[in-house]
Amino acid sequence: MHAMVPVLVGAGVALVATSIVIVMARAHVARAAGLGAALALLASSGALAVQPALAASPPPFTFSRYVGTLSMYTMGCNQGRAADALGQPDELAILDFGDPGWNSAGTFGAWDNLLGGFVTIPQIETGVETYMQGFWDCTVPGSHSFMNVAPGVTNHGGAGTAAHGQAWAHMVKDLNAWITSHSFGSQLFALGAADLEPSWAPPADTEAWANGFNLVGGNYYDFGSADGCPPFGSCNNGWSQADEYAVAWGIPAAFAVPEIFTESGSMATQWQQISLWGANHGSAGAIHFSAAMSQFQACADVGDPCSGTDNTPAQAWSQLTSSINSDPKTAGSVFFSTEVSRQTT
Amino acid sequence: MPVRTPRNLRLRWAVLVGAAGAGLIAITAVGQAAAAPVPPGLAAKMARADQARQGRDAAQAAPRPAKPSRPEPAAAVADPAWPSGIQEHTGAPPLPGSVFQSTNAWFGLVGGRRVIVFAGASGSDPSTGEVVIWTLGATPHTYATPVSEGAVRVAAAAGTRLTLTTALGTALAFEAASGQFG
Numbered sequence: 001m002h003a004m005v006p007v008l009v010g011a012g013v014a015l016v017a018t019s020i021v022i023v024m025a026r027a028h029v030a031r032a033a034g035l036g037a038a039l040a041l042l043a044s045s046g047a048l049a050v051q052p053a054l055a056a057s058p059p060p061f062t063f064s065r066y067v068g069t070l071s072m073y074t075m076g077c078n079q080g081r082a083a084d085a086l087g088q089p090d091e092l093a094i095l096d097f098g099d100p101g102w103n104s105a106g107t108f109g110a111w112d113n114l115l116g117g118f119v120t121i122p123q124i125e126t127g128v129e130t131y132m133q134g135f136w137d138c139t140v141p142g143s144h145s146f147m148n149v150a151p152g153v154t155n156h157g158g159a160g161t162a163a164h165g166q167a168w169a170h171m172v173k174d175l176n177a178w179i180t181s182h183s184f185g186s187q188l189f190a191l192g193a194a195d196l197e198p199s200w201a202p203p204a205d206t207e208a209w210a211n212g213f214n215l216v217g218g219n220y221y222d223f224g225s226a227d228g229c230p231p232f233g234s235c236n237n238g239w240s241q242a243d244e245y246a247v248a249w250g251i252p253a254a255f256a257v258p259e260i261f262t263e264s265g266s267m268a269t270q271w272q273q274i275s276l277w278g279a280n281h282g283s284a285g286a287i288h289f290s291a292a293m294s295q296f297q298a299c300a301d302v303g304d305p306c307s308g309t310d311n312t313p314a315q316a317w318s319q320l321t322s323s324i325n326s327d328p329k330t331a332g333s334v335f336f337s338t339e340v341s342r343q344t345t
Numbered sequence: 346m347p348v349r350t351p352r353n354l355r356l357r358w359a360v361l362v363g364a365a366g367a368g369l370i371a372i373t374a375v376g377q378a379a380a381a382p383v384p385p386g387l388a389a390k391m392a393r394a395d396q397a398r399q400g401r402d403a404a405q406a407a408p409r410p411a412k413p414s415r416p417e418p419a420a421a422v423a424d425p426a427w428p429s430g431i432q433e434h435t436g437a438p439p440l441p442g443s444v445f446q447s448t449n450a451w452f453g454l455v456g457g458r459r460v461i462v463f464a465g466a467s468g469s470d471p472s473t474g475e476v477v478i479w480t481l482g483a484t485p486h487t488y489a490t491p492v493s494e495g496a497v498r499v500a501a502a503a504g505t506r507l508t509l510t511t512a513l514g515t516a517l518a519f520e521a522a523s524g525q526f527g
Contacts, residue, residue: 077416184410197442227442302439
């Protein structure tokens with residue numbers, strides 16, 4: 001038995017070396033295959049190289065918004081100044097305009113209760129442009145700050161149709177055309193966003209919206225939840241992990257910014273399990289999470305303790321990072337951290 | 346100077362055998378990883394992302410417009426008018442769908458403040474009718490209906506006094522200012 005010790009040591013060396021080599025090989029193959037390019041949409045050009053493979057500390061967070069005004073210049077300005085001060089070469093801000101809908105004239109838009117009612121897509125577009133103008137104006141000349149601006153809707157209310165998804169994607173195209181026409185492309189890029197939650201609509205309706213968006217082109221962030229999903233039971237409202245995966249990553253336009261609100265870590269676990277489903281069965285493999293979203297500020301804004309769902313940005317990011325790295329099949333980095341707020345400046 | 350005994354020679358051989366094993370396994374692992382194809386769905390995402398990145402790269406290389414020395418907005422953008430009365434296609438209260446599902450809502454002013462009363466049902470128990478009063482900027486308050494007849498909706502309003510109807514047709518009076526039934 002004593003003579004076996006050196007052999008066991010050798011075997012241990014073999015195991016460790018193999019693990020290291022496998023990790024290196026995975027990273028090498030991923031880069032070689034252009035995964036860095038895929039993720040560059042969410043990070044600065046060629047930035048996979050500057051993103052740590054397994055970052056140990058949370059990145060500086062941005063404020064996303066439940067939008068309460070269309071005069072968003074100051075909001076964008078303040079975010080721009082913060083980005084320069086914090087040294088955020090790449091970041092995202094989701095601007096949530098509420099539930100999808102259309103008015104009596106048949107114009108698509110969103111029901112935004114913080115704004116006080118229905119806002120049309122042209123109105124939303126104008127508001128987002130003020131945000132982007134503010135961001136541009138208030139970053140310093142030569143700034144390296146880059147903002148992915150993502151106006152979003154939910155899948156609540158039954159109006160999340162394929163046609164609405166297409167209209168939203170056309171709005172994103174218009175916003176990018178506005179960026180180009182103002183020569184702001186060195187610091188700004190527009191995507192869509194969607195708070196897709198199982199409890200709010202059947203999966204078929206939600207996938208219709210997502211596929212409608214995808215058909216037009218562009219990309220969107222899914223900043224939704226996975227209510228009820230494994231390992232805590234079955235996803236609510238007839239959804240499956242496959243449905244969650246489809247709208248958060250499987251559809252080419254989709255990138256994932258999941259809500260990681262629960263202090264217990266349950267939401268992070270649910271998303272890791274969805275990613276694992278994707279690694280085993282999905283058309284696009286495991287999910288590469290763009291960001292984790294927290295709601296600490298949104299709760300504080302209305303004096304709500306949000307008991308049990310009050311993660312800070314750092315907690316949300318750390319939970320998701322830790323959870324996905326609990327399994328080699330889902331291991332990776334979470335690029336950004338964003339905190340939703342109800343503030344209007 | 347260390348003495349080479351048969352025992353530490355055996356030790357060296359054992360470690361060498363282990364290291365050789367590591368090398369073999371590692372070479373196999375690299376081969377497998379290198380052979381792993383990119384999932385087709387990921388390739389589609391990469392193509393889109395590449396397109397976006399090219400646009401960004403081009404913008405980085407282009408001259409940048411000047412920035413204002415004193416940033417200020419060109420003009421305020423008008424927010425939509427605050428609606429009033431019963432609205433059928435409204436947004437949701439700031440509650441997760443697993444907690445509350447709304448059917449319709451009443452918009453009004455209570456004590457000079459914007460208030461929305463959402464009618465609907467519990468997200469976890471659809472048989473329990475619920476009403477959510479949300480004064481903008483404050484925490485929403487939820488009230489269960491006195492009868493369990495499914496989701497309720499706002500059918501009529503007179504000032505801040507609302508008439509709700511259940512799925513079974515029962516009419517319930519509700520005071521938006523106090524959150525009281527009856």
